[in-house]
Amino acid sequence: xxxxxxxxxxxxxxxxxxxxxxxxxxxxxxxxxxQKTEASVLVxxxxxxxxxxxxxxxxxxxxxxxxxxxxPVIAIAQVRIGSTDYILLQDANYxxxxxxxxxxxxxxxxxxxxxxxxxxxxxxxxxDGDYIKYIDDLASIxxxxxxxxxxxxxxxxxxxxxxxSSLVLGNGTNTRIAAKFTSQDWTSxxxxxxxxxxxxxxxxxxxxxxxxxxxxxxxxxxxLATKTFLADVSELTGTITLFTATFSSSDITTEMSPNTEYYxxxxxxxxxxxxxxxxxxxxxxxxxxxxxYDGSWHNDSGKNPLMSLRPGKPPKAAFGAVxxxxxxxxxDPDNPGxxxxxxxxxLDWSTxxxxxxxxxxxxxxxxxxxxxxxxxxxDLIIYGTQNQPYISKLTGTSPANYALPLTFQRIWxxxxxxxxxxxxxxxxxxxxxxxLSGVQEYGDLRTFSAADPIKxxxxxxxxxxxxxxxxxxxxxxxxxxxxxYHRVLVCHTRFAVADPYNQGTxxxxxxxxxxRDVLTRSAYQWTASSSGNNEYxxxxxxxxxxxxxxxxxxxxxxxVVLSKGTLGSLADHQWGYGDNDGLGFxxxxxxxxxxxxxxxxxxxxxxxxxxxxxxxxxxxxxGGSDGYIYKVxxxxxxxxxxxxxxxxxxxAYIEIPFTYANFTQLQLVASSFSGGQLDIELYADGRRAExxxxxxxxxxxxxxxxxDEATMDVDDAYFAVDVAQSELFKQINFNARSVMFLLTNxxxxxxxxxxxxxxxxxxxxxx
Numbered sequence: 145x146x147x148x149x150x151x152x153x154x155x156x157x158x159x160x161x162x163x164x165x166x167x168x169x170x171x172x173x174x175x176x177x178x179q180k181t182e183a184s185v186l187v188x189x190x191x192x193x194x195x196x197x198x199x200x201x202x203x204x205x206x207x208x209x210x211x212x213x214x215x216p217v218i219a220i221a222q223v224r225i226g227s228t229d230y231i232l233l234q235d236a237n238y239x240x241x242x243x244x245x246x247x248x249x250x251x252x253x254x255x256x257x258x259x260x261x262x263x264x265x266x267x268x269x270x271x272d273g274d275y276i277k278y279i280d281d282l283a284s285i286x287x288x289x290x291x292x293x294x295x296x297x298x299x300x301x302x303x304x305x306x307x308x309s310s311l312v313l314g315n316g317t318n319t320r321i322a323a324k325f326t327s328q329d330w331t332s333x334x335x336x337x338x339x340x341x342x343x344x345x346x347x348x349x350x351x352x353x354x355x356x357x358x359x360x361x362x363x364x365x366x367x368l369a370t371k372t373f374l375a376d377v378s379e380l381t382g383t384i385t386l387f388t389a390t391f392s393s394s395d396i397t398t399e400m401s402p403n404t405e406y407y408x409x410x411x412x413x414x415x416x417x418x419x420x421x422x423x424x425x426x427x428x429x430x431x432x433x434x435x436x437y438d439g440s441w442h443n444d445s446g447k448n449p450l451m452s453l454r455p456g457k458p459p460k461a462a463f464g465a466v467x468x469x470x471x472x473x474x475x476d477p478d479n480p481g482x483x484x485x486x487x488x489x490x491l492d493w494s495t496x497x498x499x500x501x502x503x504x505x506x507x508x509x510x511x512x513x514x515x516x517x518x519x520x521x522x523d524l525i526i527y528g529t530q531n532q533p534y535i536s537k538l539t540g541t542s543p544a545n546y547a548l549p550l551t552f553q554r555i556w557x558x559x560x561x562x563x564x565x566x567x568x569x570x571x572x573x574x575x576x577x578x579x580l581s582g583v584q585e586y587g588d589l590r591t592f593s594a595a596d597p598i599k600x601x602x603x604x605x606x607x608x609x610x611x612x613x614x615x616x617x618x619x620x621x622x623x624x625x626x627x628x629y630h631r632v633l634v635c636h637t638r639f640a641v642a643d644p645y646n647q648g649t650x651x652x653x654x655x656x657x658x659x660r661d662v663l664t665r666s667a668y669q670w671t672a673s674s675s676g677n678n679e680y681x682x683x684x685x686x687x688x689x690x691x692x693x694x695x696x697x698x699x700x701x702x703x704v705v706l707s708k709g710t711l712g713s714l715a716d717h718q719w720g721y722g723d724n725d726g727l728g729f730x731x732x733x734x735x736x737x738x739x740x741x742x743x744x745x746x747x748x749x750x751x752x753x754x755x756x757x758x759x760x761x762x763x764x765x766x767g768g769s770d771g772y773i774y775k776v777x778x779x780x781x782x783x784x785x786x787x788x789x790x791x792x793x794x795x796a797y798i799e800i801p802f803t804y805a806n807f808t809q810l811q812l813v814a815s816s817f818s819g820g821q822l823d824i825e826l827y828a829d830g831r832r833a834e835x836x837x838x839x840x841x842x843x844x845x846x847x848x849x850x851x852d853e854a855t856m857d858v859d860d861a862y863f864a865v866d867v868a869q870s871e872l873f874k875q876i877n878f879n880a881r882s883v884m885f886l887l888t889n890x891x892x893x894x895x896x897x898x899x900x901x902x903x904x905x906x907x908x909x910x911x
Contacts, residue, residue: 163901164195166641168652170597176797179644185794186654191636197899199791202780209248210771211235214694217767220758221261223268253285260463273462275330287334291455294494300325301452305426314415320437321423322409323449327400330457335399342388344424344450347380353414362405369396424450459484463559467519480513497544504548516562520569527557560612570622574606592647605629614757616764630698631655659783660752670742675712682732689729694770695721698751781892793887804881809905811873816897819845823889828880836878856894
């Protein structure tokens with residue numbers, strides 16, 4: 145008989161230390177390949193210096209009413225209109241609103257597409273991929289225009305043509321001389337005012353009186369605008385001279401519509417056959433725009449009056465930035481490689497050495513399409529697109545010598561994920577999330593991206609058309625939202641650390657999951673559906689409409705996000721939204737073979753995924769798919785004042801080399817001013833399905849806390865004042881060759897919870 149030796153414990157105790165998580169989340173590598181300073185799960189935590197974790201701030205609802213028909217909020221911005229700051233928002237129907245003092249959304253008007261909103265010179269500039277628009281009050285949306293003196297600044301301009309002939313005005317027969325033109329083709333529904341008219345004139349004899357200029361609609365000869373062009377025609381001489389007049393708002397009854405025929409008409413009837421005004425023209429072989437009026441209009445097809453009318457239409461743009469008091473815009477679908485710049489106003493894009501455009505890298509409008517533009521430390525930085533990646537920086541001190549030469553290759557972004565983080569630019573793409581400061585070599589042959597630890601998320605969920613990002617200045621965080629993923633990816637840009645894999649600098653990531661509602665709380669009940677297999681629908685407690693006005697973004701059950709299915713044929717643990725039981729209202733349905741969610745003990749949550757983000761004087765704002773705006777609220781510890789935020793923290797799997805170990809003690813290094821509760825689940829030997837032990841811990845309330853500082857809800861109050869009653873170390877006993885922990889079931893009690901690390905004491909087993 146062979147007698148085997150029983151394993152013996154080594155006498156020496158050793159400690160496995162998880163001291164902080166400075167490297168943040170690593171969901172890309174397998175859990176047994178990441179370091180102790182990385183987390184395999186990091187949900188609803190913020191990272192502090194040295195890797196200390198603190199629970200994220202909760203959210204509260206800011207607006208008191210939703211957008212029209214609960215349309216999702218897709219853009220938010222704070223702007224200055226005149227001398228007053230306003231928060232503007234846009235919904236998924238492209239309606240534009242401002243927030244009043246309630247605050248609630250008040251409709252201004254509608255756009256044709258999603259817009260970027262830029263505060264500039266006391267107006268809000270709206271860039272929706274079409275012709276630039278703006279608001280200078282809260283009453284209506286206006287289209288911008290180009291009132292520059294360059295070629296693009298005119299509706300038409302014949303003043304530079306040859307001075308060949310003339311038409312007589314005020315000779316007793318002709319009382320009007322006009323240039324007929326068709327207004328340019330800009331966005332339907334918007335109008336542009338006439339601003340400046342010029343004409344070459346002289347006189348014959350000694351006419352007296354005044355000349356007016358009128359803008360008339362060809363179809364009915366109605367007058368849209370009229371102004372005295374020359375108050376005293378006796379000022380004219382026999383020499384051809386250019387005269388100019390500018391319309392004021394009081395001169396204009398109706399503005400110009402796009403693609404419409406008009407007469408720009410000089411009108412005078414004070415002369416006679418010997419004393420009249422000459423309106424000078426150029427001669428053309430056919431198709432001349434000259435018209436004269438002697439009681440009815442007549443065309444002189446061999447002439448163009450030497451006249452002009454400003455303004456022209458503005459550029460098209462989808463995004464932009466302000467540098468040196470100029471507005472730079474790009475995203476023109478007709479000229480994707482152009483960056484347009486203004487002449488210190490949104491109404492001048494062509495004045496020589498003032499407004500115009502620059503081609504990125506070359507002058508071809510299609511070669512180097514612009515993906516995003518931003519300003520950093522006074523420099524205008526241009527990013528390329530996925531099809532043509534590059535970075536370019538504006539050079540030159542004035543428009544006369546502006547250029548956009550190539551700076552780096554292989555970098556691209558989308559304008560909605562390019563974010564100024566005050567001292568850097570962060571750019572998102574399917575390839576990664578990168579800071580401009582990390583782009584160090586021409587050619588950009590980098591081997592490490594700031595987003596490598598969460599690259600699996602980008603691989604699975606990135607969509608260039610829908611991903612967007614913003615900077616949360618209070619925490620120094622870059623927030624990335626990919627609408628098909630249920631959490632916000634959060635990069636802590638202030639806490640760069642050395643990468644544990646010796647690949648340079650690492651920026652720690654975490655995930656935030658926000659909650660709109662807990663659908664298993666006492667305000668609701670679940671009722672069996674008459675259709676499907678084990679399907680239940682949500683009602684208000686006691687029955688009836690639960691007022692779930694819009695379809696939820698995501699639904700989770702016990703922390704696991706469920707897939708969406710079809711009502712009446714939901715698979716187990718699928719959800720849907722609608723009315724499949726003749727209820728008369730839409731609601732949430734769940735399929736659950738374990739029984740009615742009202743009694744089975746599961747927790748069902750409606751997750752809020754932001755549809756827009758913005759930093760404003762009201763705080764950091766989150767747009768909602770329900771048409772409301774929410775804000776990050778440090779004064780709250782529950783989302784919407786109702787829902788615990790469910791932080792989770794998972795470690796790496798750590799191997800004990802060459803042997804098994806007996807784990808004997810656990811100690812959590814954590815605290816909270818007002819106490820709290822949490823669980824530590826320990827997993828062994830690579831298994832994740834079932835914990836080998838589960839330890840409940842209570843955090844002691846600070847003995848300095850006053851009664852009026854105890855602001856938590858009663859059911860969240862844990863008043864273990866004596867530390868001895870709430871020790872954070874526990875006896876455990878299990879053998880394993882590898883171990884990980886999961887901190888879960890966290891219940892806060894009014895104040896944040898801080899976690900510095902976890903210690904596990906063990907003894908090696910010997911044979």
